[in-house]
Amino acid sequence: MSPAPLARVTARVSAIVARVVKLKPVRVFTEYGSRRGPILASGLAYQAIFAVFAAIWVVFSVIGLFLEANKPLQDSLFALISTSVPGLLDTGDGTGAIDTKTLLETGVLSWTGAIALGGLFFTALGWLASGRDSVRTMFGLGAPKTNFILLKLKDLGLGLGFGVALLVSAAMSVLSTSALDVVFGWVSIDPDNSIAGIVIVRIVGLLIVLGLDTIVLAAFFRFVAGIQIPFRRLAGGALLGGIGLGVLKALGSVLLGGATNNPLLASFAVIIGLLIWFNLTCQVILISAEWIAVGMTDAGIPFDRKAEAARLAEVERLAAEAALESQRKADEDAAARPRGLARLFRRKKRAEKQ
Numbered sequence: 161m162s163p164a165p166l167a168r169v170t171a172r173v174s175a176i177v178a179r180v181v182k183l184k185p186v187r188v189f190t191e192y193g194s195r196r197g198p199i200l201a202s203g204l205a206y207q208a209i210f211a212v213f214a215a216i217w218v219v220f221s222v223i224g225l226f227l228e229a230n231k232p233l234q235d236s237l238f239a240l241i242s243t244s245v246p247g248l249l250d251t252g253d254g255t256g257a258i259d260t261k262t263l264l265e266t267g268v269l270s271w272t273g274a275i276a277l278g279g280l281f282f283t284a285l286g287w288l289a290s291g292r293d294s295v296r297t298m299f300g301l302g303a304p305k306t307n308f309i310l311l312k313l314k315d316l317g318l319g320l321g322f323g324v325a326l327l328v329s330a331a332m333s334v335l336s337t338s339a340l341d342v343v344f345g346w347v348s349i350d351p352d353n354s355i356a357g358i359v360i361v362r363i364v365g366l367l368i369v370l371g372l373d374t375i376v377l378a379a380f381f382r383f384v385a386g387i388q389i390p391f392r393r394l395a396g397g398a399l400l401g402g403i404g405l406g407v408l409k410a411l412g413s414v415l416l417g418g419a420t421n422n423p424l425l426a427s428f429a430v431i432i433g434l435l436i437w438f439n440l441t442c443q444v445i446l447i448s449a450e451w452i453a454v455g456m457t458d459a460g461i462p463f464d465r466k467a468e469a470a471r472l473a474e475v476e477r478l479a480a481e482a483a484l485e486s487q488r489k490a491d492e493d494a495a496a497r498p499r500g501l502a503r504l505f506r507r508k509k510r511a512e513k514q
Contacts, residue, residue: 184454192298192450200294201446205438207290209431211283212245212438213258215319220263228264243369243409247433257430281316288315288384291445295385298449299456299463304386318384322376366406374402381449387463393452401448408440 180186192198220227227234238260242249250259289311293303304311378398382389389397456463 184451184458188447188450188454191454192447195297195300195450197298197446197450198443200297201439201442204287204290204294204442204445205435207283207287208438208442209434211287212248214283216241216248216258216263234264240369243365245434246409246437247430257434284319285312285315288319291380292385294442294446295381295449296387298446299385299387299453301387301463306386315384318379321379366410369409370402370406373405374398377401377405377445377448380445381452385449389452389456390461393455393459393461397448397452397455400451401444404444404448405441408437408444 181190227237238249248257249263250257292315296302296304306314374395375398378394381387381398382394453463
């Protein structure tokens with residue numbers, strides 16, 4: 161190939177690469193990698209294993225008796241947890257990490273419940289703190305300048321709020337199922353045997369999970385990470401993350417099946433599967449945070465309004481000082497100019513006399 165055609169091909173390829181690099185998804189993944197997103201997600205996944213086990217144990221220690229007496233809510237909560245974290249609960253097929261029968265037999269005043277409560281306090285709060293720092297890293301921000309005790313109390317309250325959100329979601333699932341049963345009765349559709357009924361029930365279930373994931377992610381970015389994000393960008397990024405988590409849940413068995421079928425890892429298959437799952441989940445969370453960060457950067461929206469206000473105030477102060485200094489020099493020059501002219505005039509007069 162002669163030099164001229166080769167140069168044209170090279171220029172065209174360079175132009176295509178330049179356009180691709182400017183695309184938002186490409187810039188998001190570039191920033192995500194440059195800010196050590198995969199490493200941060202791996203650390204969060206490791207902490208999530210311990211936090212989730214302790215949280216599940218304590219929740220069932222507190223409300224186990226109530227759930228045991230309310231079979232529909234119990235089944236809905238188990239289904240929601242199994243969908244959110246595949247492989248965590250053993251519902252009878254012997255593949256889960258936690259036996260649901262053991263959970264329901266947990267007592268709130270037992271030593272195991274007390275130990276798990278302490279473990280929950282340290283592991284869950286530790287995960288929230290690490291998650292906060294990781295999300296803020298995606299925005300290029302440092303740790304928040306908040307009192308340590310107040311920060312931990314805030315994390316504790318938010319952790320309890322997430323637990324309540326899980327229970328509310330399970331209750332909504334029960335209510336929606338009951339409502340659908342009534343509607344199906346009106347139109348004479350069997351939700352268990354008809355294709356339309358099965359599809360509608362599945363769609364409603366996915367929408368409930370998507371709504372929960374979106375709300376939780378939005379709360380995590382806004383309140384846990386403490387970043388002031390405009391509602392439209394917060395909703396868009398959280399919805400994107402919720403869709404990503406939904407895809408993971410829909411493909412959970414496929415994604416984890418191949419990774420845990422190695423016979424050499426049979427004894428650790430459940431734990432390995434959970435680590436993989438939490439790693440993927442944490443990566444989705446951080447990528448959606450980076451998506452918001454890149455969008456705000458493109459729009460010129462500051463991540464920390466207080467810091468931005470302080471920076472602008474400092475810029476205005478320096479500009480005012482520079483203006484005052486310039487005015488002072490101008491005044492000095494103006495004051496010195498007449499004296500110079502007077503000396504010149506006196507010299508001229510002396511020269512005329514001579």
